Amino acid sequence: MTPIVQTFDEVRELITPLLRKMVHRLDPSTRLVVSYHLGWCDKDGVPANTNGGKAIRPSLALLGAVAAGAEPEAALPAAVAVELVHNFSLVHDDVMDGDAERRHRPTVWAQWGAPTAVLAGDAMLSLAHEVLLDLRSPHARTAEAMLAVATRELIRGQTLDIAFESRCAVSLAECVAMVRGKTGALMSVSAAIGAVLTGAPPAMTDALTSYGDHLGVAFQLVDDLLGIWGQPEITGKPVYSDLRSRKKTLPVTWAIENGGAPGRRLAAWLADEPRDATDAELAGVAELVEQGGGREWATREAVRLAALADDAVAQAGAVSKPAGQLRALARYLTHRDA
């Protein structure tokens, strides 16, 4: 177990009691569905302890608070709120994208149908507000407002992502704008919200926001690289999954704009009538992204953004141990293989 995985497990243990308390407020049917999605039980409600995701966002929220000199416990409601918003978006995105599997189990809509998944997502979004509304702290309102803005950004990002599907060309700038909404906004708020809730000064919360901002895009760059060149047995996704679905990801859009002849061939392939492609064909397409420089650029860009995230931590004037953990988290997320 690497140190960072230990941190994720610790964070999950810290946030689970409050997360469970919030989920318990839901009606029994919706509670079962949300508990299943979070990995606490199987579809019949039999307790289980399956993978409920990496807990990146709550880790950021707790580390941000500790970096500001507070106890992690003081930021628990913020950590639970960002985890709820993240999972609301996952459950709704799975409906919209028609994804039938997540964390090696059927997604909520695949298990119970789209109506149940829409309601489960709605319930988590609403609970995210409730957990902050329960607090007496004067900072809870600021934290909640940040979360509402991030939700709007998530919606903007997903709206763009859906629109891109039916377009044959997407610019790198458009792709970055989509990623900043879909991934960056909540990462950024997660990094700052714990510190905000514990009353940290604006200079520190601004620096943490900037850290999360860089980290979010870096995280997505790595995700996009893994979606093309990841090892299926490690990522759990089929080989060339993002190419197969003709996703206009960051390395792909970069290669199209800057990759000369291979980039033009890549653009032509994407503009072609979609049909089932063989693995050999997809290997050729991955080669075009690589020849067009998309792989190298995305790798370098992720490293550059992780360094900017490090700089932001340095500017935050954070307590040294959690500052080191924030840097370790950035390193881990930009060097992961799953």
Add this chain to the structure above:
Amino acid sequence: MTPIVQTFDEVRELITPLLRKMVHRLDPSTRLVVSYHLGWCDKDGVPANTNGGKAIRPSLALLGAVAAGAEPEAALPAAVAVELVHNFSLVHDDVMDGDAERRHRPTVWAQWGAPTAVLAGDAMLSLAHEVLLDLRSPHARTAEAMLAVATRELIRGQTLDIAFESRCAVSLAECVAMVRGKTGALMSVSAAIGAVLTGAPPAMTDALTSYGDHLGVAFQLVDDLLGIWGQPEITGKPVYSDLRSRKKTLPVTWAIENGGAPGRRLAAWLADEPRDATDAELAGVAELVEQGGGREWATREAVRLAALADDAVAQAGAVSKPAGQLRALARYLTHRDA
């Protein structure tokens, strides 16, 4: 124009500037979709002024505030918040129920697909919190928490409603529990939230909550009666629409439990394999509900609840003119024909 329609129009005029300001915060695509749903434009964004619904909930919020002696303007954010939550639930319910038409136009999912409708609903739920988060008032938090609880109740009600579809028998108690969630909870919060936001004493806000509670169930009873015996040319719904979809409505479940032989025949018809029924067959089913006493009971029950709503207004110690308007609203909603 009856006086009450004039009130609805006035309310719509009062809330529209703030509602538009909130919707304007959304990304352009989502903004267009929400504006279409609210009747402000056609599907291409060309300004229109079509029916955006009756504005019952914002009317309740403004009247509640005025009944507490405040200016209606002070309750505008509360009125906008309940209207946003109501419309979030309409757009998502249309996806879940597969309803392709609302207010004589294609529903959002029918126009743009389910993903767009899921996102538009999410956006409205989040904006409902934002409009209250923008306020400095110490009462905004209480108002927002009430809204969050009502959202959970809406989800509980819709969850039950969906579950009822695949069951052949539903008890009257279960049906009432569903209605209190799906219709009652938001009506009840709407009646009290304006007064809460303007700092009215608990005795008054409790009485308004109780008024809204009774009104919500009375409203649904009338809706259910119109779904069976309403004039299609006035309601805009096809004849016998609720029977055609074998909905276990309040008059139907009452007749099954209390209606002797006709009730048993009604239960047997509902338990039968669903297939397209002729108008003549549905007329016979409506006759069973009537013979089983469901129509008379629902009519009497709506009148009884409207009287309880009146009593609650009397107990609220409200300013007399708005108190009269709250009573007029209860009368209108329980005697409407559409």
